[in-house]
Amino acid sequence: MKFFRSLLAKYMLIIILAISIVQISYLGVAIFVLGITKTGTGDFSSGVLVESDIEEQWHAQAKNMTNATDDAITQLFQKWQEQFPTASMFWVSEEGNLLTTWNVKDQLPAKWTPAYTTQFIKERYGDDPFTVIAFLGDDISNGFIVLEIPRVAFNPPLIKVYDNYGNFLFFGVIAVILFFIIVSLLFFKGIRKRLLHLQEAMEIRDVDGLPIEIQVKKRDEIGQLEHSFNRMVCELRDSKQRQQKEEQLRRELIANLSHDLRTPLTKVRAQSYTISKEALSEEGKQALKAMDTSIVNIDALIENLMSYTLLMASKYKFEPKDINVIRFVREHLTTWYPVFEREGFTIDIELQSFEPVEWRVDPLWLGRVFDNIFQNVLRHANSGKYISVKTESTACYTAFIVEDHGQGMKNESNAKGAGIGLSIVDVMIKGMHLEWDIHSDHSGTKIIIKKSAKLEK
The missing domain is CATH 1.10.287 (Helix Hairpins)
Known part of the structure; x- marks a missing residue:
């Protein structure tokens, strides 16, 4: 079936x-x-005309005509006419007189001389129409009769x-x-x-970005393909639902974990502050300073973890507006300048104006981007003791360049291997329709944050 x-x-x-x-x-x-x-019954009912048979029959019936009268000849001609509608027949007497004609279309002489008779026989021999001449009875004094049939009648059926x-x-x-x-x-x-x-159904997406099911009307090969497509859609929908549930559980886990970590971290920070008021040895002060640094780093990691979770869930507040990015970056650097000075960094800042100077971005997001980059320099490029913040303007883009002289990153990917801080940078930059590149080797790392000139248009 x-x-x-x-x-x-x-x-x-x-x-x-x-x-x-x-x-x-x-x-x-x-x-x-x-x-x-x-063609009928009797002697000529075979349907296939044979010249020899017709000739034999014509001679036989002519020979049987012992009483050659006009009525007898007319009856003979009529009989043959019924069998061969296209045949023509005539009777010539011994004296050469044309006596009886039947279905004759050609003009025949009333008097047949020996010379004309001889010419007639010569012209008809082997020619069209097929002609048979037979004497009546056993006595040639009765004259002869002539049968003519167009040769087309002898063609195969x-x-x-x-x-x-x-x-x-x-x-x-x-x-x-x-x-x-x-x-x-x-x-x-x-x-x-x-x-x-089926192709259109594959291209249409629902609110979850999944293809829609198609109605199966037949059970042939295409119907089986449509059924398999519907089964795939159901499996994708189930997988999407499981993924959403797992994502929700992960967010709740991260939120609870962040809250649970912040509570004891606050207590540790309070105890650290209390200890700092006591008289400590030099080694104790160094240990307390290291502990404070660790507390700050852990707090930053927790903050990054929460921010990344909110960004992935599209719940991080985003309010873009047009700002003067040169002024914004210069003001933002003033909050980091003392930090880098305290760590002994050489600071090189060259913020040249470019056009257009206004970018449509979220100031909090852009500030968070630079904060994460500067924190990454402090943590991973402290050995180089150098940071540079410059601007660059080309026909294709305008950009900010942050460069350090650290040992570089093992992986040059924008997000992979660069830590959760740079992962947040990647998401925020793309969310603000900006671009960024990382070039890193053993001599240092260069991060370029740029806005394409096409987007400005």
Whole structure:
């Protein structure tokens, strides 16, 4: 049953139908030919005219005409006329007089001389029409009778059919071929329409970004493909739901973990402040300073973890507006300048104005971007003791360049291997429709934050 529902079975049915129509057509032609070749009953009912048989019959019946009268000859001619409608016959007496004619279209002389008779026989011999001359009875005094049949009557039945119905047969065959082509086109057009419908369904997405299910109307190969597509959509939807549940659990876990970590961290910071008021040895002061640094780093990590979770959930507040980025970065650097000075960094700042000087960004997001980059320099490039913040303007973009002389990053990817702080930078920069590049080697790291000139237009 599965095979009979397939497209292959349907197309084979079309082919069998076309072949059957051709076979029925040929069978009809054969029956038609057999029907028209039946010329009656008696001596000439075979349907296929043979010259020798006709000649023999004509001579035999002429010989039996012992009583050659006009009525007897007329009856003989009439009998042959019924069998051969295109035949013409006439009777010439012994004296050469043209006595009786039947269906004669040519102009014959009323008086047949020996010379004319000889010429007539010479012209008709082996020519068209087929001519038979026979004497009446056993006595030549009765004269002779002549039978003329157009040679086209001796053509095979198929040739006659083709001559009479050739156009009909030709257009019939063309009609069968056109029928097969049209049915095939309709068949494949239906297949193409269903495939295009399936393609459209694959391209349409619902609110979750998943393809929609398609209605299965048939159970052939395309129907099975549509069923498999629907099953895939259901599996994707189930997977999406599981992913959303897992994502929600992860966010809740991170939020709870951050809250649980901040509580003891606050207590540790308070105890550290209390200890700092006591009299400590030099080693104790160094240990307390290291502990404070660790507390600050842990707090920053927790903050980054919370921020990254909110960004991934699209719940981090985003309020873009047009700001003077040169002024913004210069003011933001003033808060970091003392920090780098305290760590002994050489600070190189060259903020040259460029056009357009206004970027449409969220000031809090852009500030967070530079904060994370500067924190990354303090933590991972402290050995180089150098930081540079410059501007760059080209025909393609305007940019800020932050460069250090640290040992570089092991991985030059924008987010991968660069820590959660730079992962947040990557998400925020893309969210503000900016671009950034990282170039890092053993001699240092260069971070370029740029805005394309195309976006300005």
